[in-house]
Amino acid sequence: MKTVTVVGASLAGLYTARELRAQGFDGRLVIVGEEPHRPYDRPPLSKEFLTGDRADEGRLALTDAEEETGLAAQWLLGTRARGLDPRGRTLLLDGGRIVSTDGVVIATGASARPLPGGTGPAGVHTLRTLDDARALRADLTGGPRRVVVIGGGFIGAETASSCAALGHDVTVVEAAPLPLVPHLGPEMAGVCAALHTRGGTRLITGASVAALRGEGHVRAVELSDGRVLPADVVVVGIGAVPNTAWLAGSTLALGDGVLCDDGCVTALPQVVAVGDVARVGGVRAEHWTSATEQPAVAVRNLLAGRTVTTARSLPYFWSDQYGSRIQFAGRRRDGDTVRIAEGTIDGGGFLARYERDGATTAVLAVDRPRPFLKARRELARAARPTPAL
Numbered sequence: 001m002k003t004v005t006v007v008g009a010s011l012a013g014l015y016t017a018r019e020l021r022a023q024g025f026d027g028r029l030v031i032v033g034e035e036p037h038r039p040y041d042r043p044p045l046s047k048e049f050l051t052g053d054r055a056d057e058g059r060l061a062l063t064d065a066e067e068e069t070g071l072a073a074q075w076l077l078g079t080r081a082r083g084l085d086p087r088g089r090t091l092l093l094d095g096g097r098i099v100s101t102d103g104v105v106i107a108t109g110a111s112a113r114p115l116p117g118g119t120g121p122a123g124v125h126t127l128r129t130l131d132d133a134r135a136l137r138a139d140l141t142g143g144p145r146r147v148v149v150i151g152g153g154f155i156g157a158e159t160a161s162s163c164a165a166l167g168h169d170v171t172v173v174e175a176a177p178l179p180l181v182p183h184l185g186p187e188m189a190g191v192c193a194a195l196h197t198r199g200g201t202r203l204i205t206g207a208s209v210a211a212l213r214g215e216g217h218v219r220a221v222e223l224s225d226g227r228v229l230p231a232d233v234v235v236v237g238i239g240a241v242p243n244t245a246w247l248a249g250s251t252l253a254l255g256d257g258v259l260c261d262d263g264c265v266t267a268l269p270q271v272v273a274v275g276d277v278a279r280v281g282g283v284r285a286e287h288w289t290s291a292t293e294q295p296a297v298a299v300r301n302l303l304a305g306r307t308v309t310t311a312r313s314l315p316y317f318w319s320d321q322y323g324s325r326i327q328f329a330g331r332r333r334d335g336d337t338v339r340i341a342e343g344t345i346d347g348g349g350f351l352a353r354y355e356r357d358g359a360t361t362a363v364l365a366v367d368r369p370r371p372f373l374k375a376r377r378e379l380a381r382a383a384r385p386t387p388a389l
């Protein structure tokens with residue numbers, strides 16, 4: 001391969017560029033990114049960046065000048081890829097520019113899902129990018145605000161927690177009877193939902209949004225049951241949509257992400273996908289750790305021209321809310337039993353094990369980092385396939 005083009009200049013794209021060089025690719029490396037920024041870290045955007053504890057944008061950077069020199073890449077930032085030809089050899093960029101390439105890495109991530117009906121009046125935010133976080137932070141300055149967060153998932157919960165820490169009056173509206181059930185199961189979702197109440201945030205569940213009220217600037221959120229929640233700032237945290245629209249004219253299989261085999265390889269052997277946009281072996285993870293672990297596998301397969309290795313890492317994510325660190329690893333399924341293995345759910349932290357047929361399928365910890373690390377390692381070891389004799 002003489003040229004490899006990475007589309008998406010964020011976490012997964014950067015880690016893939018690093019892997020390409022680490023695994024010996026010494027050809028032309030092009031990195032195309034829609035955002036004008038160099039790669040930066042998103043998790044702090046809903047946490048320390050919003051609260052001001054890590055307000056310095058420089059501390060979000062994922063690269064430095066020395067690394068960028070070492071990568072010897074051609075960065076095309078502020079440039080959107082618009083299409084990939086059916087053979088996967090030509091990329092069409094903004095402004096009609098064409099890049100001919102031998103290999104393609106799709107790392108275009110996901111975008112915040114907007115409310116049906118569009119972006120809404122001023123004061124209504126989503127939180128995915130640095131620019132989103134800057135705009136939200138600006139709206140949260142100058143005294144206490146009434147903040148309504150729509151969606152009680154991880155981004156919604158973290159944003160609510162940060163707004164509460166800043167002294168704002170915060171309400172979370174969640175459509176399901178309980179937030180986070182798909183991730184944690186009902187018992188543990190209930191435990192995590194209680195963090196809101198403990199942190200001084202109102203949680204309204206089983207309620208959907210009928211309309212956003214306000215001329216020019218948002219003034220209230222109207223719920224379908226007729227309740228009206230006064231609001232100066234609204235944050236919409238209702239999930240993310242994988243960025244695949246630009247691939248519509250390609251021959252790749254799309255469906256809630258770019259469909260790949262277990263080795264991040266798409267329908268075309270010289271095109272791989274990594275991170276939030278990739279549906280790897282039937283699963284699309286929106287976790288920092290997946291975006292950093294998949295690139296090693298994807299690059300190996302890309303350079304080999306076929307799938308020679310697979311990405312079988314254990315899913316892992318963390319979340320920081322109301323001064324507590326939540327960590328989860330594994331693959332839980334509905335019907336798993338949950339056992340508190342250490343601590344208590346009433347405060348002070350705990351470690352919970354999800355079990356099926358006597359075996360642990362997943363572990364969850366709140367403020368128990370050490371036991372969690374041990375349990376996660378055990379789980380990873382048990383999940384590793386036995387090498388063929």
Ligand SMILES: Cc1cc2nc3c(=O)[nH]c(=O)nc-3n(C[C@H](O)[C@H](O)[C@H](O)COP(=O)(O)OP(=O)(O)OC[C@H]3O[C@@H](n4cnc5c(N)ncnc54)[C@H](O)[C@@H]3O)c2cc1C
Nearest residue numbers: 008010011012034042043081108109110275276286287288
């Ligand atoms: C606020 C926030 C908090 C988070 N907190 C946590 C956490 O606590 N724990 C955790 O595990 N995970 C967390 N995550 C998730 C984690 O950040 C993501 O899993 C990770 O960013 C995925 O990286 P990615 O490179 O695949 O995608 P992204 O980070 O989404 O990057 C994709 C990049 O591709 C660009 N792009 C899109 N389309 C095009 C195109 N057509 N042409 C060129 N460029 C394009 C985008 O502009 C973007 O820069 C959080 C995410 C957010 C937004």
